[in-house]
Amino acid sequence: AFAAETTGELRKFDNVAHRGASGYAPENTIAAFDKARAMKADYIEIDVQRSKDGKLVVIHDTSVNRTTDGTGYVKDLTYEQLQSLDAGSFKGEQFSGEKIPSFEEVLDRYRGKIGILIELKAPELYPGIEEEVAQELRERNMDKPQDNKIIIQSFNFETMKKMNALLPKIPMGVLTSSKAHTTDQALEEFATYADYFNPSYGIVSKELVDKVHALGMKISSWTVRSHEAAQFLIDMKVDAIITDYPDYVDPRMGVK
């Protein structure tokens, strides 16, 4: 983790590469995850969904239209169909041939090498996906604390309650961009099953960071795409910064 010198004390925060180093390489591909490693990020953030025939895959949108040369919903395409798509060219011809990775492939390739922040994306479209994600981690002995840097998060709070029950030793995060989720009551409820409260940076304030910490949770915020946003979150003393540009999160930015 990067260390930031603030008013005398040494403060650490994690640098999380959002969908990999997606500012530089096609999001949610091996190229973007390898780039995040090369840039010394602490974690890659990945979005997990499911193919028609039940394979867990790593892609952000619920359709393949924006990031591949295909069309249709992820849930309506088989793994073979998803594999046949070019998931790199939208970011530049030099990335042609990048594929939609499977969840298994990402776990096997990066475990022990970089932390993995796993987002269950639109889990309401994929009944039972919570148990399937838990099973992939259990099979690899990745369901224990400390051994692997694994965090799970979702905008779907019911899913996160289920994940916490399935994998009680893995840190859980709730995602939101809604101020309605920053009330004392809402935060206290999250703290019953979540270890991280992960808001968009537009709703982050010092008061919010203090409240989240007082409840024993950590706070990771997203999505940094400018040096100013990175500096703002460092000043707010969040625990992790989720960024498309891992190199924008620099330890020297925290020095006052």
Ligand code: G3P
């Ligand atoms: O990790 C936080 C962030 O990924 C949430 O938003 O839309 O990029 O998945 P989104």
Ligand code: CA
């Ligand atoms: Ca995400």
